Amino acid sequence: MDVSVGLVQTHQETFYDPLFLDSGASLPSFTIAYETYGRLNKEKSNAILICHALTGDAHAAGIHEGETRTGWWENLIGPGKAFDTDRYFIISSNVIGGCKGSTGPSSVNPEKGENYGLSFPKLSIRDMVHAQKRLVEYLGIDSLAAVAGGSMGGMQALQWAVTYPGFARKIIAIATTARSTPQQIAFNEVGRQAIMSDPLWKDGNYSKDKPPVSGLSLARMIGHITYLSDEAMHEKFGRNFQDKDNSKYDSPTEFQVESYLHHQGTSFTRRFDANSYLYITKALDYFDLAINDSLTAGFAGIKASFLIVSVSSDWLYPPYQSEEIVRALAANDIDVQYCEIRSKYGHDAFLLEHGQMSYLIGSFLDHLNVRDVMETDTPAIMENSSINDAARVMIENSVNHLPITSENGELIGIVTSWDIAKAVACDHKNLEDIMSCSVITALPDETVTEVARRMEERSISAIPVVDEKNRVIGLISSDAISTLIGRCK
Numbered sequence: 001m002d003v004s005v006g007l008v009q010t011h012q013e014t015f016y017d018p019l020f021l022d023s024g025a026s027l028p029s030f031t032i033a034y035e036t037y038g039r040l041n042k043e044k045s046n047a048i049l050i051c052h053a054l055t056g057d058a059h060a061a062g063i064h065e066g067e068t069r070t071g072w073w074e075n076l077i078g079p080g081k082a083f084d085t086d087r088y089f090i091i092s093s094n095v096i097g098g099c100k101g102s103t104g105p106s107s108v109n110p111e112k113g114e115n116y117g118l119s120f121p122k123l124s125i126r127d128m129v130h131a132q133k134r135l136v137e138y139l140g141i142d143s144l145a146a147v148a149g150g151s152m153g154g155m156q157a158l159q160w161a162v163t164y165p166g167f168a169r170k171i172i173a174i175a176t177t178a179r180s181t182p183q184q185i186a187f188n189e190v191g192r193q194a195i196m197s198d199p200l201w202k203d204g205n206y207s208k209d210k211p212p213v214s215g216l217s218l219a220r221m222i223g224h225i226t227y228l229s230d231e232a233m234h235e236k237f238g239r240n241f242q243d244k245d246n247s248k249y250d251s252p253t254e255f256q257v258e259s260y261l262h263h264q265g266t267s268f269t270r271r272f273d274a275n276s277y278l279y280i281t282k283a284l285d286y287f288d289l290a291i292n293d294s295l296t297a298g299f300a301g302i303k304a305s306f307l308i309v310s311v312s313s314d315w316l317y318p319p320y321q322s323e324e325i326v327r328a329l330a331a332n333d334i335d336v337q338y339c340e341i342r343s344k345y346g347h348d349a350f351l352l353e354h355g356q357m358s359y360l361i362g363s364f365l366d367h368l369n370v371r372d373v374m375e376t377d378t379p380a381i382m383e384n385s386s387i388n389d390a391a392r393v394m395i396e397n398s399v400n401h402l403p404i405t406s407e408n409g410e411l412i413g414i415v416t417s418w419d420i421a422k423a424v425a426c427d428h429k430n431l432e433d434i435m436s437c438s439v440i441t442a443l444p445d446e447t448v449t450e451v452a453r454r455m456e457e458r459s460i461s462a463i464p465v466v467d468e469k470n471r472v473i474g475l476i477s478s479d480a481i482s483t484l485i486g487r488c489k
């Protein structure tokens, strides 16, 4: 059986200082629903905020008492999983504007004593993030190890990096964009029109017992098509009929795909509020991190490392949008890793491709720096040494790479066992004749991944690690790296 965080509860916290919104309006007070998994460490340095997508909620992992469904990222959050609750304190909250315990249009306006409905102010992704910051501070946390999410959750993660530079050390943004495209806005608008065309919607003043279920169901059916791929639909349903005995002309849901979409639409109306759908999709539409159409300008000043993941078959948030994020980050010299995962599931792959996602997220969160892997007791020799001295030191210490330093410890060259062999074969007498003077080096705070890539490109099996004054402080070897990868699995 899978290891899980087990029984969990959704908590609620109300904040009584107003939340000022991008629209110019404000919420006099607001409530945030949230769950936490794992333990906050003494230094309060191990918190990770998880952000949900359009229709998600705070219940990202574990199980609620008396229920059977686990949280929506159950496969990624838990002991020993990518978001390892033995090491990290995970926070997951419902966005403001939502309908799963946080303040949204279905909540009571404290100033009027009635539901907000359409009097709820317009929201942005940044407003959602401002509200999350209040929660994080309430939990006593003044920096986050990471913020992570898929789809709209990825937008929130990016927004955190822009709005609160340096607050989160790592950002994980999956199947997302830095600015909504006309096509995304178009699908959202069709969904909204489906809701607003339902006579039960009543300009947003529907009663709790009579919500606009046909409109909301239709909105979800349209949305759900965009979360799948052509291939996934072929594989799931083919052209199969739902009822094999009564196949054609006389059933409203002849094809399996029709039946499936109706099921997705209907079950959605049991868990989601129509007005929340209108507000949250609008927040998606407004989302644009570019400044004067430049994402590079929009990302200036960011201080975090990024993992950006796209899905090969995602036609709603296609990989080119992730690539745009990566280019703009790289243009700002921001550390970024990018992977397009191969998947047939389409956009919803961020909820389904557990293997690939676990690997990427797990390695990104745990990635080690050169400092963690380098050997520090490696020998070096002075510049005026002889070839014999070099050979002896190499044999005595069983090393194949020997940095050569000046008197003050500065790196001036390197000699390898291959160079020594060459010296014997070609009868060279001086160390200067065989040593390499333009040495590829590593810095202690670089990631092992970056350095491994450099070593692979140059076909080098070990490189000296130097400090800011180019003094040798250790050596990193491909052997040490492969031992590490073997250990990490």
Ligand SMILES: CC(=O)SCCNC(=O)CCNC(=O)[C@H](O)C(C)(C)COP(=O)(O)OP(=O)(O)OC[C@H]1O[C@@H](n2cnc3c(N)ncnc32)[C@H](O)[C@@H]1OP(=O)(O)O
Residues within 6 Å of the ligand: 051, 052, 053, 054, 055, 056, 057, 072, 150, 153, 242, 256, 257, 259, 260, 261, 263, 264, 267, 348, 351, 352
């Ligand atoms: C990420 C966030 O932040 S939260 C939001 C995420 N959660 C959701 O989107 C919930 C709704 N979405 C889904 O269920 C998504 O499809 C996923 C991605 C989460 C799950 O995908 P899968 O495991 O592949 O499930 P699938 O898409 O096949 O749907 C299964 C459901 O369809 C039903 N179904 C399958 N075929 C048919 C059919 N021919 N006719 C009618 N119903 C059908 C199943 O009975 C099942 O019903 P249930 O969910 O009520 O138990």
Ligand SMILES: N[C@@H](CCO)C(=O)O
Residues within 6 Å of the ligand: 053, 054, 055, 056, 150, 151, 152, 227, 348
């Ligand atoms: N299935 C996800 C996809 C939207 O990104 C949701 O409903 O939130």
